[in-house]
Amino acid sequence: MHRLVLAAAILLPSASTAVENLVVASELATIIGSEHGCDISINTAALAAYIDERASENDMQFASALNLLVAGTGEEVRTMSAANLAAHCHQVGRSAKAAGLLSE
Numbered sequence: 001m002h003r004l005v006l007a008a009a010i011l012l013p014s015a016s017t018a019v020e021n022l023v024v025a026s027e028l029a030t031i032i033g034s035e036h037g038c039d040i041s042i043n044t045a046a047l048a049a050y051i052d053e054r055a056s057e058n059d060m061q062f063a064s065a066l067n068l069l070v071a072g073t074g075e076e077v078r079t080m081s082a083a084n085l086a087a088h089c090h091q092v093g094r095s096a097k098a099a100g101l102l103s104e
Helices: 002-011 013-032 044-054 062-078 082-098
Strands: none
Touching: 013 044, 013 062, 013 082
16 A cells, blocks of 8 residues: 555655645654643744645645644544653654744
């Protein structure tokens, strides 16, 4: 299955864009879905700018994919062990900071 997606991404520009948008949704979902569990605060203006810069404006599936992935991440965070949560939150905080998504 992964090979099929990769082949489509290489051969079809629109499929490539869809895959890229799904990657952006997945990355953001990890941060957004961890917001409460990791006690971080996301700057919504910076979040909007990040999406504007990285996701296609005509991708009608981006928001629904993001919503689904955020819900999944939130559930994962709620069930993590203390050590897993500490490691997860440490990296999420670093990634969110590097992306300029954290509120001051």
